[in-house]
Amino acid sequence: MFQNIQFQTTRTQHRLSSRKVSETAIKSGNYNADAIANANFSIWGSVDSFIKPPITDFAMTHLFYLEDFNLFHYGYGSFTERRNFQSFLIGYTYSGQGSLSYRNQEYALKEGIGFFIDCLEHHRYEAMSPQWDVGILHLGGILLPHLHANYMQYQSPIFEEAPSGSFQRCLEELLSLYSTPHPDRDWHASACIDALLNHVLKLRSVQSARTQQFPENIQYLVKYMESHYAHPLTLDYLSAFSGLSKYYLSREFKRYTGFSPNDYLITLRINQAKSLLKNTSLPAAKIAHEVGIHDLNNFTNLFRRKVGMTPTQYRKFQ
Numbered sequence: 001m002f003q004n005i006q007f008q009t010t011r012t013q014h015r016l017s018s019r020k021v022s023e024t025a026i027k028s029g030n031y032n033a034d035a036i037a038n039a040n041f042s043i044w045g046s047v048d049s050f051i052k053p054p055i056t057d058f059a060m061t062h063l064f065y066l067e068d069f070n071l072f073h074y075g076y077g078s079f080t081e082r083r084n085f086q087s088f089l090i091g092y093t094y095s096g097q098g099s100l101s102y103r104n105q106e107y108a109l110k111e112g113i114g115f116f117i118d119c120l121e122h123h124r125y126e127a128m129s130p131q132w133d134v135g136i137l138h139l140g141g142i143l144l145p146h147l148h149a150n151y152m153q154y155q156s157p158i159f160e161e162a163p164s165g166s167f168q169r170c171l172e173e174l175l176s177l178y179s180t181p182h183p184d185r186d187w188h189a190s191a192c193i194d195a196l197l198n199h200v201l202k203l204r205s206v207q208s209a210r211t212q213q214f215p216e217n218i219q220y221l222v223k224y225m226e227s228h229y230a231h232p233l234t235l236d237y238l239s240a241f242s243g244l245s246k247y248y249l250s251r252e253f254k255r256y257t258g259f260s261p262n263d264y265l266i267t268l269r270i271n272q273a274k275s276l277l278k279n280t281s282l283p284a285a286k287i288a289h290e291v292g293i294h295d296l297n298n299f300t301n302l303f304r305r306k307v308g309m310t311p312t313q314y315r316k317f318q
Helices: 023-027 033-037 057-062 144-154 166-179 185-211 216-227 235-242 246-257 261-279 284-290 296-307 311-316
Strands: 007-011 039-043 045-050 065-075 079-082 088-095 098-102 105-109 113-118 123-127 131-140 158-160
Touching: 039 065, 057 185, 065 166, 065 185, 088 166, 098 113, 105 113, 113 144, 113 185, 123 131, 144 185, 158 185, 166 185, 216 235, 216 246, 216 261, 235 246, 235 261, 246 261, 261 284, 261 296, 261 311, 284 296, 284 311, 296 311
Parallel strands: none
Antiparallel strands: 007 045, 039 079, 045 065, 065 131, 079 123, 088 113, 088 131, 098 105, 098 123, 113 158
């Protein structure tokens, strides 16, 4: 791993403690002042640090971007504890054992176990074996709070994948992009981070599905909606059909699908409308009726909200 990535290796001569980092040392530029302002740590071992290039203001305002990546080789008992740090962190264990404390829960970390957390929240990670090899990736980007909130709907920050998997390949591709000057590097790096984050989100979703049994009544309701999306499926109707109260139905439907019942129905209708716009010559007004939306203005507004353009514009670009 990381065969073609250049790192700068630093070894501690003694245990490094946050209480021993002076203001003079911080001002020297050898430490990230923001990262340690609200941090408590005690570390010994070594670290391989990726030396990233400067990030443009445009990337920091509009794109995903790398803040830093370090491959730590922590000695037993080394820990970092922090809160109120403006960053999102993905940690991944390559060997040894560690632990994570986050949102009042404790998680065991071993080879192939990763975690994705918001550093504004209190967190602590610690080496629980003689040597814990862990990659710590800090990312920034305007969409990260929303993506992380979606990730945490599964309640746990943990994801699992072998070191030979796609997460590692995406990570090495990202570091390679930042290692080579290119006028479009920020865009390529942002796309790579987007792929990495979506892969982590997919891993978490699949793992959650293994541990949560999708209720049969919700499964049946979803299949019914997919077959009858053009019918007038109000929340009252769906509640009576499923035998669930409107409140309980809305909560459970959102929990297992990620959509409210109404938003899921609208998405089904708009997806079918996209197919009809692409594959038929039916006018938009006819298509609106075919998918169960009987007001053309409402159809146009819903289509624009979901697709980002009007039905006419969508058909033009197909």
